[in-house]
């Protein structure tokens with residue numbers, strides 16, 4: 001027998017089942033609330049509202065735990081590669097060798113985009129932000145792959161999935177190459193998934209591409225760490241757009257736009273710009289700490305704080321260590337890494353940050369690694385999108401397979417009551 005939670009209002013009692021997740025999390029199932037009471041709930045920012053049941057990612061923000069399909073993020077970042085993690089997230093289990101090879105093969109089969117897409121990219125000014133370009137190109141892909149819209153069978157879903165996993169890295173690479181004035185090219189299907197992405201982004205027309213294992217491993221790790229994070233802003237966007245039965249690519253395009261904002265994925269660009277500004281301003285971290293705490297100053301310490309983590313973001317711990325290792329291995333000394341470490345130390349000892357449980361999040365150190373890998377600052381959020389792609393796909397697929405209803409929140413109307421129309425001459 002399930003537990004109930006009772007709501008009492010004006011002498012009437014209403015029972016709602018309390019349901020338990022596999023990690024003993026409790027939720028009050030209020031599906032019948034409106035029909036029983038005529039009331040809705042009000043929860044701006046959905047701070048207390050679960051939008052779905054999901055078997056993909058578990059996170060405990062108090063304890064700083066993150067797991068994909070039951071596997072800890074620490075172990076996956078250490079032992080798995082990005083394509084394995086993508087398969088795990090999307091299909092629920094780690095692939096065996098044959099499954100992984102078949103998956104990679106199917107992706108390779110789709111690893112071109114229609115040449116006409118270059119004309120669309122060409123129409124953007126070079127100054128366009130890469131996230132806007134990427135979102136538009138992802139949407140434009142639908143026109144060249146119309147069968148990806150009506151995905152009513154698992155087989156049709158599978159082909160939409162391998163298509164986007166194949167084509168998205170090409171769009172990412174082209175977006176960066178256009179910005180840098182480099183020719184648009186394709187990858188090399190004989191390479192691993194992540195190595196191929198790196199080659200597509202960085203291959204120079206007049207030079208042979210040489211693999212750097214430190215760089216590929218760092219990229220692989222960053223992509224894994226960004227691969228999913230349950231019902232965050234962009235993922236919820238993907239699910240809600242997909243719930244109208246818009247196709248996968250349209251849902252992803254909306255997710256990319258949601259990720260762009262500086263309060264979400266755009267924070268990685270904002271962090272690096274902030275660290276650079278502090279450096280140019282003489283490196284006075286105390287001044288910026290004071291600004292972050294001043295309620296009359298809109299400045300926030302970017303890369304700090306999280307809606308769910310009220311403890312260390314486990315991804316930030318891994319990325320901080322990786323930043324030290326990658327910069328060390330590549331022989332790079334970056335003064336902004338020291339500024340970041342100084343800011344972190346001060347914030348962790350500062351009462352304002354302690355009281356509000358504000359810790360470094362995934363974006364605090366990631367930009368420092370991207371910079372060391374030669375990725376331009378404006379491309380940081382694009383790299384986040386590349387990593388998040390399997391998570392968005394997994395969440396979209398789960399939502400479709402569970403046949404979830406269209407997402408459509410309620411509101412509490414606080415506007416004018418009914419009033420007669422007044423003609424313009426009389427207003």
Ligand code: ACO
Pocket residue numbers: 045262263264265267292293299300301302303304305306307308356358361362363
């Ligand atoms: N710097 C200074 N103060 C902060 C910061 C920060 N980075 N983050 C939160 N606070 C303060 C708020 O001012 C507020 O203080 P108050 O209680 O005195 O009013 C309190 O901490 C709670 O903050 P909220 O904004 O209510 O928390 P919320 O859960 O809505 O926001 C968010 C979380 C958006 C991540 C916020 O911490 C933030 O803006 N951080 C900086 C941007 C950032 O790094 N975003 C990336 C998040 S990770 C990701 O999306 C991949």
